[in-house]
Amino acid sequence: MSVVEGSEAVAMAIKACRPQVVSAYPISPQTHIVENLAKMVADGELDAQYVRVESEFSAASVVSGASATGSRAYTASSSQGLLLMTEVIYASAGMRLPFVITGVNRTISAPISIQVDHQDTMSLRDSGIIQLYVESVQEAYDTHIAAFKIAEDPKISLPVMVCMDGWILTHSYESVAYMGQEEIDRFLSPFEPEHFLDIKNPKSWGSYADDNVLMEFKYAVHQAMQDGKQRIREIFKELSLLTGRDYRGLVEAYRTEDADTIVIALGSVSGTVKESVDDLRSEGHQIGMVKIRCYRPFPFEDIWEAIKGARRIAVLDANISMGSEGAVGMDLKAKLYGLKNAPLLVDFIAGLGGREINKRALRNILQQLDTVGKKPPFLKEPNWVGLNPTLFP
Amino acid sequence: MKITKGAVVTGGTSLEYKTGDWRDQKPVLNQSWCKACGVCEEDCPDGAIHVEDGAFSIDYDFCKGCGICARECPTEAIQMIPEEK
Ligand code: SF4
Ligand code: SF4
Numbered sequence: 113m114s115v116v117e118g119s120e121a122v123a124m125a126i127k128a129c130r131p132q133v134v135s136a137y138p139i140s141p142q143t144h145i146v147e148n149l150a151k152m153v154a155d156g157e158l159d160a161q162y163v164r165v166e167s168e169f170s171a172a173s174v175v176s177g178a179s180a181t182g183s184r185a186y187t188a189s190s191s192q193g194l195l196l197m198t199e200v201i202y203a204s205a206g207m208r209l210p211f212v213i214t215g216v217n218r219t220i221s222a223p224i225s226i227q228v229d230h231q232d233t234m235s236l237r238d239s240g241i242i243q244l245y246v247e248s249v250q251e252a253y254d255t256h257i258a259a260f261k262i263a264e265d266p267k268i269s270l271p272v273m274v275c276m277d278g279w280i281l282t283h284s285y286e287s288v289a290y291m292g293q294e295e296i297d298r299f300l301s302p303f304e305p306e307h308f309l310d311i312k313n314p315k316s317w318g319s320y321a322d323d324n325v326l327m328e329f330k331y332a333v334h335q336a337m338q339d340g341k342q343r344i345r346e347i348f349k350e351l352s353l354l355t356g357r358d359y360r361g362l363v364e365a366y367r368t369e370d371a372d373t374i375v376i377a378l379g380s381v382s383g384t385v386k387e388s389v390d391d392l393r394s395e396g397h398q399i400g401m402v403k404i405r406c407y408r409p410f411p412f413e414d415i416w417e418a419i420k421g422a423r424r425i426a427v428l429d430a431n432i433s434m435g436s437e438g439a440v441g442m443d444l445k446a447k448l449y450g451l452k453n454a455p456l457l458v459d460f461i462a463g464l465g466g467r468e469i470n471k472r473a474l475r476n477i478l479q480q481l482d483t484v485g486k487k488p489p490f491l492k493e494p495n496w497v498g499l500n501p502t503l504f505p
Numbered sequence: 506m507k508i509t510k511g512a513v514v515t516g517g518t519s520l521e522y523k524t525g526d527w528r529d530q531k532p533v534l535n536q537s538w539c540k541a542c543g544v545c546e547e548d549c550p551d552g553a554i555h556v557e558d559g560a561f562s563i564d565y566d567f568c569k570g571c572g573i574c575a576r577e578c579p580t581e582a583i584q585m586i587p588e589e590k
Binding site: 206207269314316318319 | 511514515517518
């Protein structure tokens, strides 16, 4: 066990995965990760091309191009930087180019802020990138190692984003158990793509597709995600065996067996929710929580397995689709529609721009669930947790 | 035909696809005004202007009729005329 900063643990994971190309443009709170990697390359500890670029658009383009040459490639970004990468991420998913990005969560301007929420990564949910959310520094370390294996799986062949909460995970020190290099090499074999750029055998990626074939290409990406769920489950299972830590499943169910009320969350807040569940249970509430580990592809089957006995669901969405609701709430409602015994689901917008979601906030959510439960929920939604109406003009 | 993963296809096939039929304006080069400066060849975004033995000519199989050559030619040796099909 070492006590390390979250960013350093991620850099250690990336180094151990032996990337051949790393490219990045600095933006808080992601910067420490790529600074660590730059140092490793400069010190000769990591044998990779470190490409300094003038924008996140170029960073994403470099890793996308590197992947097309058959290189294992990595980049990281946050907030506006991820938005600037968006066009390249859509194109890379369509070209089925695997690489790994750490999406260090930070809110999106304006107003400008460097604090955490999930608006940035959630806005990429439709692009064809696989998204894994992590709760702790240890989970961030382990998940990055699995991320390359998932991305490069021939059946999947898509970019993967590991989403980790800025500051809370990147800048806090936690004890982390590193894996041995040999173990990692056994788990993650070298990247061997079906096609790669080769001047002796020229190929072109993402070539023109007319209306007679374009839908089929989009379907193929969607299907790679859908079928990929089973592969991701298997890879996580392998990771569990390797690490001795429990990564079974695309979601983690916590005390849900007999739960009447279930809170659904992603990322670092899950720890607080688990503590609250314990407190509330000791007071007699039948409450549990489900942490979504893999958000795209959306693991509804796994979520349903954990929530089907519950009467009420509260979704914590650290994002808002302006003019509608939170992304996770929308996803779940769409899947629950028409299912027999579907629980009541209420979407809570919580923690935007770093606003703390503490145990008190979770108690408030539970109380609101009691009130909302008696009214048609759609009239009240979404519920903004801890909003201060006295500030409105 | 089967689609490929990532729309990966054999490269270097553009010569097989004659893109000149997209054109609705056609550049016409007046050889007697041409000073063989090479500006049009350099500026053509489609590589559709070639020089052979000092004589410049336009390859209508690939010229898309953008008009850059006509705009840039210092002697106005290239004129755009409506394409007729
Ligand atoms: S019109 Fe455009 S494409 Fe055609 S020869 Fe001139 S520059 Fe090239
Ligand atoms: S730019 Fe005009 S003068 Fe120069 S080579 Fe082309 S046609 Fe001739």
